[in-house]
Amino acid sequence: MNCNIVRKILVAGSLLIFTSATAQDSNRWTSTEQREMFAAKVKGYEDCKQCHKFSVQSWEKTKHYKSLESLNLDQDGSASAIMQAMELTGSPVSQASCAQCHFTDKTSDSINQFTNKKFGPVSGVSCESCHGPASDWLELHNKKDLNEIKEKFSTLKTDKQKSEYLKNVHLKSVNDKVPGDFSAWRNKMTEKSGMIRPDMTYKLINNCYECHTIGNKDLINKTAELDNPHAAGSEFEIVSWLSGEVRHNFQGTDPDNPVNKKMSIEEKRYLYVSGKILFTEHALKALSLAEFPKNEDDEPSRFYDEMKSRVEIGLSEIIEINEILESAVPELKVLSENITPVTEKIGEDLLKKADLSTSNFSGKTLVGYLKIMNREFLKNRHNHAALSKLDETLNDLEPQGNSYK
Ligand code: HEC
Ligand code: HEC
Ligand code: HEC
Ligand code: HEC
Structure with missing residues (x-):
């Protein structure tokens, strides 16, 4: 069969999995396409530090945080024994079949040291492994009311910054009204954008x-x-x-x-x-x-x-x-x-x-x-x-x- 056709079928298949996975509340990717989609939305824990300093500090003491280093260094050889038994080569950190549970991927302009691609593991199991990849909800999730959004908007200089910001807070214009209670609207929008809040x-x-x-x-x-x-x-x-x-x-x-x-x-x-x-x-x-x-x-x-x-x-x-x-x-x-x-x-x-x-x-x-x-x-x-x-x-x-x- 023509390679392109095979590829198209694979892509269609994985999109199907993606839709049903979302419907099934899954936050884990199962195909390369999904993996890249997730990676493109990940901000990284540095972007949480400014406001959630203690969450980050406590997380840095967990096995979740250490998982990238522990599989990469593999001091007791158990990871490489697993790799060998699975007939996989290279570092476990380069393997999709390990990344799904052990690491957080992120897209960047430079080549990732583990995957040799423009995306790959940047940390262990992180904030966004549990709360959802943040790029579409980060800007809105902490806002108390529309005034706070307006204030920040007024500090922006270029049109590009302004339109980017409006997109990130899910508004068409800075004078938009939101239906009903602000925080209910905010929580609904951030949930739609993939945020998993503690009350869910x-x-x-x-x-x-x-x-x-x-x-x-x-x-x-x-x-x-x-x-x-x-x-x-x-x-x-x-x-x-x-x-x-x-x-x-x-x-x-x-x-x-x-x-x-x-x-x-x-x-x-x-x-x-x-x-x-x-x-x-x-x-x-x-x-x-x-x-x-x-x-x-x-x-x-x-x-x-x-x-x-x-x-x-x-x-x-x-x-x-x-x-x-x-x-x-x-x-x-x-x-x-x-x-x-x-x-x-x-x-x-x-x-x-x-x-x-x-x-x-x-x-x-x-x-x-x-x-x-x-x-x-x-x-x-x-x-x-x-x-x-x-x-x-x-x-x-x-x-x-x-x-x-
Ligand atoms: C600019 C400051 C700021 C940044 C950056 C920030 N947060 Fe927050 N975050 C807040 C504030 C403020 C709240 C409380 C919002 C509220 O419920 O009124 C909050 C609440 C939360 C909550 C709890 C929500 C709830 O319903 O109780 C989670 C989870 C969270 N943030 C995760 C993150 C993650 C993950 C990142 C990084 C990707 C991040 N935050 C980055 C300020 C920030
Ligand atoms: C479905 C999720 C999942 C996948 C996929 C997965 N792991 Fe794990 N792994 C875990 C969990 C969860 C633990 C901790 C188990 C426990 O509670 O003892 C673990 C523990 C380990 C440990 C022991 C703890 C440590 O960090 O030294 C090693 C080694 C390990 N995994 C290697 C791998 C390798 C190599 C791959 C890929 C070939 C892989 N894992 C794929 C979930 C996974
Ligand atoms: C993305 C996958 C992933 C998710 C989501 C995840 N974990 Fe883990 N967790 C792991 C892996 C992998 C390890 C083992 C890390 C290692 O030892 O290197 C682990 C280890 C742990 C440990 C340390 C266990 C020990 O040996 O002492 C605790 C506690 C834990 N997880 C709790 C949780 C809780 C609670 C949740 C949900 C709120 C959760 N995890 C969600 C992958 C995950
Ligand atoms: C293993 C999954 C997991 C990871 C990793 C994780 N969280 Fe959470 N987070 C949770 C769970 C579960 C809760 C709800 C806890 C509860 O209700 O007791 C929570 C609650 C929160 C809250 C609300 C806390 C409060 O006092 O109400 C914030 C804020 C938060 N997380 C931010 C973060 C940030 C920032 C990171 C990364 C440094 C992070 N989380 C990493 C699972 C996780």
Whole structure:
């Protein structure tokens, strides 16, 4: 076939993935085209430092920040062993299959030292890996009202600066009115431009599971025989993993004496439950990519085993939460009833690949159903007094790593 045609089909295919990925709340790219689109919108953490000094300082102490250096230096040789098992050459930092979870790419005028292209990794997992690439929302996200926009506009000299600025604050002219409340409009516009704000709970923490569940089959299977195989996923629990080294809640505190605020118990309850459902959603998504054993003698792959066990853990934890809550939270009660047969099937080793693609759950696949029920649960967050029965469990959770300040 003509190369151009093949290319066009590939591009069309990846655009399709992109649209559906956005609809599915994904902040991760899966093709080269998407990767470049993301990289072109990344500003880089230096652009946040001026106003979020303590967030940046605390982030610089995390494994997220250090990930670029640690894979590049590879002091224990584990990254190069993984590369070799994957039959990849060069630095892991030059590899798309590692960049997706370990680094942040950015486009620049000069050649990137790792990729030899005009885009490539510039830092580890960064602000924009979680809050979304910032070029289309940065200028608007911090504005309090239209006057603040007008004031800044009046300091601009050239027409080019002015039109660029108007584009960045999503206005046609500086005398534009905005419909209704300014901050509601602002939040809507920044969300449309890819910003993931702290109150967008599902989308924000969905990010974590996209990287901390390793849905890359080859990465798990091909490294299975190594002394240090690549993790199939983290033992990720959102309250612990967000309360330790990742915590950076400095907003609204004294800039001379900043306090990194702890999560309230109410917040912990919601995150804990929502996180368990997300854990299961992502494990199921990964399991649906696995090769299922065809008969009893068929040796299951590491990927299949790992993902099946994550699904089993996830489903039974949701059921257990519902038991602790004595079925008092409607969304969890229904969810629990509907997933119990699946859990039994897995326990008896009867789960088939087809079970994951059939739309038996209120017309949805199990993955889609978990997502909907999770969102529903979060939407009703003020109606769930019963969740306090989780407090004993929550108070026993240890933060993952040390927090800053
Ligand atoms: C010029 C100052 C400034 C810069 C630069 C800046 N921010 Fe902000 N940011 C703010 C202010 C002020 C707020 C509080 C806005 C509000 O909600 O009224 C804020 C709020 C936020 C919030 C929380 C929003 C919410 O709903 O609570 C996030 C997340 C954020 N910024 C991320 C970033 C990231 C990431 C960067 C760099 C790419 C960045 N900011 C650069 C000033 C800035
Ligand atoms: C789907 C996301 C994902 C992809 C793709 C991925 N990793 Fe990882 N990697 C992780 C996560 C998450 C951890 C931390 C796991 C844990 O909690 O123990 C990790 C840990 C590691 C570690 C151990 C920690 C360290 O920094 O020394 C190495 C080495 C590593 N990855 C190498 C690679 C290499 C090489 C590639 C590309 C071939 C790659 N990874 C691709 C998500 C990913
Ligand atoms: C873009 C991918 C990505 C996203 C998004 C992401 N992580 Fe990570 N995270 C990683 C990788 C990769 C590592 C391992 C880095 C290493 O060890 O070199 C890691 C490590 C960590 C660690 C350190 C674990 C340890 O070994 O002590 C914590 C804690 C953590 N992540 C929490 C979170 C939380 C909470 C979220 C969501 C709010 C999140 N991560 C989102 C990729 C990601
Ligand atoms: C691993 C994902 C992750 C990374 C990396 C990350 N954030 Fe956040 N950020 C979050 C989450 C999750 C919250 C909400 C925390 C909560 O509600 O307890 C948050 C909250 C915030 C807030 C609001 C804090 C408050 O006090 O209300 C700001 C501002 C912010 N982030 C800015 C940044 C900046 C700047 C960086 C880079 C230096 C960054 N974030 C890196 C996940 C991340």
